[in-house]
Amino acid sequence: MQLSxxxxxxxxxxxxxxxxxKAEGLILGIGDDSAVIKGLSGFVLITSDVLIxxxxxxxxxxxxxxxxxxxxxxxxxDIFAMGGRPRFFLLDIGIPHGFDPRDVEDIYRGLNGLAxxxxxxxxxxxxxxxxxxxxxxGTLIGESERPIRRSGAGIGDGIFVTGTVGDxxxxxxxxxxxxxxxxxxxxxxxxxxxxxxxxxxxxxxxxMLSRTDDVTSMIDISxxxxxxxxxxxxxxxxxxxxxxxxIPLSEELRCVASALKKDxxxxxxxxxxxxxxxxxxxxxxxxxxxRIGEIIKRGRYIIDETGRRIPxxxxxxxxxxxxASKR
Amino acid sequence: MQLSxxxxxxxxxxxxxxxxxKAEGLILGIGDDSAVIKGLSGFVLITSDVLIxxxxxxxxxxxxxxxxxxxxxxxxxDIFAMGGRPRFFLLDIGIPHGFDPRDVEDIYRGLNGLAxxxxxxxxxxxxxxxxxxxxxxGTLIGESERPIRRSGAGIGDGIFVTGTVGDxxxxxxxxxxxxxxxxxxxxxxxxxxxxxxxxxxxxxxxxMLSRTDDVTSMIDISxxxxxxxxxxxxxxxxxxxxxxxxIPLSEELRCVASALKKDxxxxxxxxxxxxxxxxxxxxxxxxxxxRIGEIIKRGRYIIDETGRRIPxxxxxxxxxxxxASKR
Numbered sequence: 001m002q003l004s005x006x007x008x009x010x011x012x013x014x015x016x017x018x019x020x021x022k023a024e025g026l027i028l029g030i031g032d033d034s035a036v037i038k039g040l041s042g043f044v045l046i047t048s049d050v051l052i053x054x055x056x057x058x059x060x061x062x063x064x065x066x067x068x069x070x071x072x073x074x075x076x077x078d079i080f081a082m083g084g085r086p087r088f089f090l091l092d093i094g095i096p097h098g099f100d101p102r103d104v105e106d107i108y109r110g111l112n113g114l115a116x117x118x119x120x121x122x123x124x125x126x127x128x129x130x131x132x133x134x135x136x137x138g139t140l141i142g143e144s145e146r147p148i149r150r151s152g153a154g155i156g157d158g159i160f161v162t163g164t165v166g167d168x169x170x171x172x173x174x175x176x177x178x179x180x181x182x183x184x185x186x187x188x189x190x191x192x193x194x195x196x197x198x199x200x201x202x203x204x205x206x207x208m209l210s211r212t213d214d215v216t217s218m219i220d221i222s223x224x225x226x227x228x229x230x231x232x233x234x235x236x237x238x239x240x241x242x243x244x245x246x247i248p249l250s251e252e253l254r255c256v257a258s259a260l261k262k263d264x265x266x267x268x269x270x271x272x273x274x275x276x277x278x279x280x281x282x283x284x285x286x287x288x289x290x291r292i293g294e295i296i297k298r299g300r301y302i303i304d305e306t307g308r309r310i311p312x313x314x315x316x317x318x319x320x321x322x323x324a325s326k327r
Numbered sequence: 328m329q330l331s332x333x334x335x336x337x338x339x340x341x342x343x344x345x346x347x348x349k350a351e352g353l354i355l356g357i358g359d360d361s362a363v364i365k366g367l368s369g370f371v372l373i374t375s376d377v378l379i380x381x382x383x384x385x386x387x388x389x390x391x392x393x394x395x396x397x398x399x400x401x402x403x404x405d406i407f408a409m410g411g412r413p414r415f416f417l418l419d420i421g422i423p424h425g426f427d428p429r430d431v432e433d434i435y436r437g438l439n440g441l442a443x444x445x446x447x448x449x450x451x452x453x454x455x456x457x458x459x460x461x462x463x464x465g466t467l468i469g470e471s472e473r474p475i476r477r478s479g480a481g482i483g484d485g486i487f488v489t490g491t492v493g494d495x496x497x498x499x500x501x502x503x504x505x506x507x508x509x510x511x512x513x514x515x516x517x518x519x520x521x522x523x524x525x526x527x528x529x530x531x532x533x534x535m536l537s538r539t540d541d542v543t544s545m546i547d548i549s550x551x552x553x554x555x556x557x558x559x560x561x562x563x564x565x566x567x568x569x570x571x572x573x574i575p576l577s578e579e580l581r582c583v584a585s586a587l588k589k590d591x592x593x594x595x596x597x598x599x600x601x602x603x604x605x606x607x608x609x610x611x612x613x614x615x616x617x618r619i620g621e622i623i624k625r626g627r628y629i630i631d632e633t634g635r636r637i638p639x640x641x642x643x644x645x646x647x648x649x650x651a652s653k654r
């Protein structure tokens with residue numbers, strides 16, 4: 001099927017049919033000059049993320065459905081990182097010539113699957129031709145009674161992470177090496193490790209804290225643990241000290257890194273797109289976070305296995321900068 | 328200057344410095360996982376529009392500053408088309424390799440010039456590499472006590488348009504023919520006509536109604552007068568009858584069309600991006616709108632100069648569809 005057969009407005013009607021989930025407060029969704037909502041309580045949160053083919057994703061690795069999931073998941077993660085509740089989503093989509101409209105519908109299927117689980121309504125977005133490559137631009141509206149910023153970390157606070165890091169970066173590495181979640185056979189790498197790591201990359205699951213009353217600052221790990229910790233330190237004007245051996249690594253990452261003769265910490269510290277939360281709290285323990293270090297007055301250090309205190313710079317994904325292998 | 332020298336976060340800091348206008352209710356702008364606002368009253372309106380290089384604009388025709396203006400203007404027009412007040416704007420930007428960061432700053436200068444005039448705060452957006460071409464994706468949040476939809480037109484209502492149509496389409500035509508707003512000399516076309524028409528295309532000025540109490544339905548003219556009137560009829564489940572000789576044409580459009588031996592009505596009826604408002608009202612007259620016809624029960628007709636009633640189909644810009652010269 002060709003888009004030229006159904007046209008822009010035919011496509012919009014198909015999308016509309018797929019976006020039937022109406023969250024509370026939605027007055028008017030797709031189909032007018034703007035969407036209309038009512039009754040957002042507390043503070044209103046707004047975040048936006050673009051996914052560009054050839055930059056953020058590769059259609060040889062991901063299905064349209066997985067891509068739709070991810071376009072919403074990365075935005076939900078930003079709302080969760082503010083301690084908020086996601087509510088309404090808009091997706092702008094730029095579609096290259098010759099793209100199958102059924103694949104566009106699959107993007108919305110993946111999107112809506114996740115949206116329903118979090119009670120998010122898909123309420124609009126612009127539909128356009130793209131000159132080259134598929135392009136998704138998502139904006140999510142959320143709400144929060146007490147938004148948690150990057151700027152509240154206090155000296156002595158513990159630094160917590162909600163789960164294992166580096167899995168997504170290793171998943172991407174595997175995809176680039178030609179492995180797929182299904183059908184790839186390898187003597188070195190176990191099939192279920194492959195599946196788990198690739199899944200973490202292609203369909204990340206946003207993470208939410210069950211309570212935030214004692215959380216002083218928070219960020220989601222999208223650029224990489226060290227870089228996002230750097231953003232948090234910049235925002236709070238403090239330093240940080242983390243313990244390498246406390247950083248949670250998955251069994252899957254350890255095994256696959258070993259099979260590939262790679263250092264798993266390179267993925268855990270510098271890899272991005274984990275979509276776990278990194279937060280600070282004066283509490284000693286949190287049941288939903290692993291304490292990996294403390295906020296200090298200034299300087300950024302990692303204590304390695306031998307007890308050495310090594311200064312670190314932000315290291316992770318930054319657009320436009322050519323990443324040096326050593327900094 | 329190269330983007331690789333300043334990096335993504337260097338660019339974000341430059342953008343932040345340019346987006347200093349803080350509208351009431353803005354708690355947190357650029358620089359965290361999401362923006363935070365408070366105190367939106369009434370209904371919340373959200374609209375989004377993408378501008379893709381090679382599809383929506385051509386950097387041979389437009390300056391970055393004009394482009395920044397337009398990225399916000401088209402979204403403000405959508406909020407005005409709902410009878411709303413624009414408040415907060417996010418701009419996602421995809422930047423191709425080698426693009427000068429000073430041009431990115433100019434985009435934000437153009438954007439902020441318009442934002443200040445309408446008391447809109449630029450509160451965030453994603454910054455990314457683009458594989459090919461510049462890409463702008465704007466989302467605007469507004470508010471309204473009584474949103475005006477496309478669906479309220481009643482039989483017998485007058486159909487009004489807020490100003491001359493076809494100017495933008497003719498401006499684009501002139502640009503495509505190699506004319507520029509400055510420096511182009513032509514024996515056939517007057518310099519001030521050229522300037523005016525090209526300006527209408529490159530830096531449209533959004534139009535707002537001074538009062539909307541008697542307005543039953545409204546849409547902004549982005550796809551073309553007949554097509555947008557078609558959307559309004561679809562939304563309200565009614566028909567329309569318009570009088571060709573009442574459609575407001577500018578002196579500039581008439582003169583230039585005549586010089587180019589073109590029918591000015593082809594631009595006025597089928598050209599897009601006018602960003603005037605098309606609305607219906609039971610009132611006989613409106614000081615801010617020209618009455619061009621009436622809402623009827625069914626059918627869509629245009630009465631020509633000789634009094635003939637000619638059925639029309641929606642004709643205007645639709646992505647993906649190849650436009651037939653006659654339909």
